[in-house]
Amino acid sequence: MEHTRFARFGMVCTVDHLASTAGLSMLDQGGSAADAAIAANAVLAVTAPHACGLGGDLFALVHEGGGAPQALNASGRSGSGADPGRLRAEGHDRMPFQRDIRSVPVPGCADGWMALHARYGRLPLAELFAPAIRYADEGFPASPLLAPAAAVLPGVDAALAPGDLIRRPGVARTLETLAADGRDGFYLGEFGKGLLALGRDGAAGGSGEGEYTEADLERVNADWVEPLRARAFGHDVWTIPPNSQGYLLLLALAIADRLDLPRDPSDPLWAHLLAEAARAAGHDRPDVLFEGASVDGVLASAAERRATIDPSRRARLRDLTSSGDTTYLCAVDSEGMGVSLIQSNAAGFGSMLFEPATGINLHNRGIGFSLVPGHPAEYGPGRRPPHTLAPALVTRPDGSLRAVLGTMGGDSQPQILLQVVARLLASGESPGQAIGAPRWRVGPGLTGFDAWSEPDEASLDVEQGAGWTEGLQERGHPVRGLPYGGAFGYAHLIDVRPDGVLAGAADPRALISSAAGR
Known part of the structure; x- marks a missing residue:
């Protein structure tokens, strides 16, 4: 629909x-x-x-005019x-x-x-x-x-x-x-x-x-910070630096940009390759993500991590070495300012x-926070915890605004956005198609925040109606089918077309969501 x-x-x-x-x-x-x-x-x-x-807490990206x-x-x-x-x-x-x-x-x-x-x-x-x-x-x-x-x-x-x-x-x-x-x-x-x-x-x-x-x-508690950027599918994708997990979206997109991704998202190979890109990007998050972390080296490892992906089978992550709830909303005004804002309670x-x-x-x-003594994200006075919130914003090569997007979903946020961005930019789907289509996610554990504690044991959850299950199982994924709905996030997207028309979609999974325009 x-x-x-x-x-x-x-x-x-x-x-x-x-x-x-x-x-x-x-x-x-x-x-x-x-x-x-x-x-x-x-x-x-x-x-x-x-x-x-x-x-709760808040992160936002604001694009005004051009550039970053x-x-x-x-x-x-x-x-x-x-x-x-x-x-x-x-x-x-x-x-x-x-x-x-x-x-x-x-x-x-x-x-x-x-x-x-x-x-x-x-x-x-x-x-x-x-x-x-x-x-x-x-x-x-x-x-x-x-x-x-x-x-x-x-x-x-x-x-x-x-x-x-x-x-x-x-x-x-x-x-x-x-x-x-x-x-x-x-x-x-x-x-x-x-x-x-x-x-x-x-x-x-x-x-x-x-x-x-x-x-x-x-x-x-509010700081203007330098955003992170990655080039993928001919566009620049931007997000928040650590303590946000947004770098996982950029790293997974950089990996996916190096893959021979089928144009048709209904192909099980499409889901397999993107899921493997997300797993290759995220498996070491517990060691990498903390306030003030520099992820430049991690983002630079996209080619190395892409080399671990086999189109025919699921990777065993322990063999690799490596250097809720929430609400999302977006707005674009008549002068072209775009805001990508995410705000959350966590659970x-x-x-x-x-x-x-x-x-x-x-x-x-x-x-x-971690309770491991000496961990860089250890609980302690005056510290910001690692955060799942990861708003995103897309610009064209000339710096003009292409899209604002984001989702709720705990650990799954970068995975959901990876699929939405790939559908929009690589497959040419409309915002409504990209937002409404079935999704997969790496099983987030008991709380929704445990996806990367045992990544080789995590299931690949597949939303009802996707049609990928058999192809994913053949490639070694432990697939768990789940009903279409909020377990796979509530994502929203506004796409700014070259003629200035705004094309937006609010996630139908939320039942009362709304893309309101003027």
């Missing part, structure tokens, strides 16, 4: 039609693509707490009380997954919005937040994705049916304060005080001495801990 939507003067793609509509309304009021992205994300922070919110995009890392840091030795003494060999404040770095979302707005915003924050505040204050209809799990939210006493109203007055109050008082109103106000108290209480196992200090909350509802005054759920991005 074709899901491509077309527009001329702006487009917003999100997982929720309420958010897409809010973003589009900002474009109608003269706002920039960044304004639209912030407004849409603010609505999602209200209506999609199972995927994102003010208690600007890259924003708004991921938070662990508190000053972070103590890996205490966790190990308690018997932990990995970070607690949920219900433990120690897996909650200071959330970076609000700082990310402030940084985007300061550089690219045209409308006042109060206008950008107005739709989200109204939904939070007066109520919004629960989506089919949220309704079954909504009972975990403060003030919701039972599972809801889709369309039942939910109100989140604490989030409305927080957004009003953020608009009026800036980041200090959030980090040093009601929310920040509640976070400090949770850190002192230790939730389900903290030290009792305090996970955070006020200085941790005063520190801004569904994050840590399952809520700041009590505002009802804002806290992410659990700290699960990306």
Whole structure:
């Protein structure tokens, strides 16, 4: 089924039609693509707490005019009380997954919005937040994705049916304060005080001495950084540098660009080669990915890693040597600015801990830290954890914007984007075809964040309707069939055609997703 939507003067793609509509309304009021992205994300922070919110982190790429995009890392840091030795003494060999404040770095979302707005915003924050505040204050209809799990939210006493109203007055109050008082109103106000108290209480196992200090909350969590780039299929693909895992997308694309890839994605060889490119790129991620890591050498190993790929069989990765949940949205405005933004709790509802005054759920991005002594990504004070978030942006050789795209999906994000980019650029599919087509993924383990712990043992999960199973099994892949749906991510894409027409697609797997244009 074709899901491509077309527009001329702006487009917003999100997982929720309420958010897409809010973003589009900002474009109608003269706002920039960044304004639209912030407004849409603010609505999602209200209506999609199972995927994102003010208690999570944010990354974004912004392309304006030509050349390289600007890259924003708004991921938070662990508190000053972070103590890996205490966790190990308690018997932990990995970070607690949920219900433990120690897996909650200071959330970076609000700082990310402030940084985007300061550089690219045209409308006042109060206008950008107005739709989200109204939904939070007066109520919004629960989506089919949220309704079954909504009972975990403060003030919701039972599972809801889709369309039942939910109100989140604490989030409305927080957004009003953020608009009026800036980041200090959030980090040093009601929310920040509640976070400090949770850190002192230790939730389900903290030290009792305090996970955070006020200085941790005063520190801004948004940095403009140098983006990473790789050439593939005649285009430049851009993403966020570490602590993001975005380099895996670029490395897999550079490997795939060296392969004799069938033009027809229905060919099992297409799936096999791309899956092997993803496996060759990602198998050593636990050793490579940490804050501040230089991946230039890793990206330069594309030819070497390509040499390990056999068209006829699956590689055995241990023989090689080597030098959730989330929401994604994108927006393009009438002046050609493109924004690729991803924002996340990590797992569904994050840590399952809520700041009590505002009802804002806290992410659990700290699960990306290592508890191996001396590991470069070891949990410790003031550190950013390895991150699965990996927004992408594509430019033509002349530097003009070709596409903005991204997806949720934990460890699978680079794999999903690899398939979408290959379909768009190498196979010439429309955005709707590239987004709606069945996908594969390397089995992500029990939590969705374990794909590379035992990569030779991981299954190759194949979405219903793909038609690749027999050909992949013949090549040695342990295939597991799964239903078509959210297990394979919610991806969105806006393609900027040479004539200026915008062709976009929001993922049909999300049921209420929307590509809204003007």
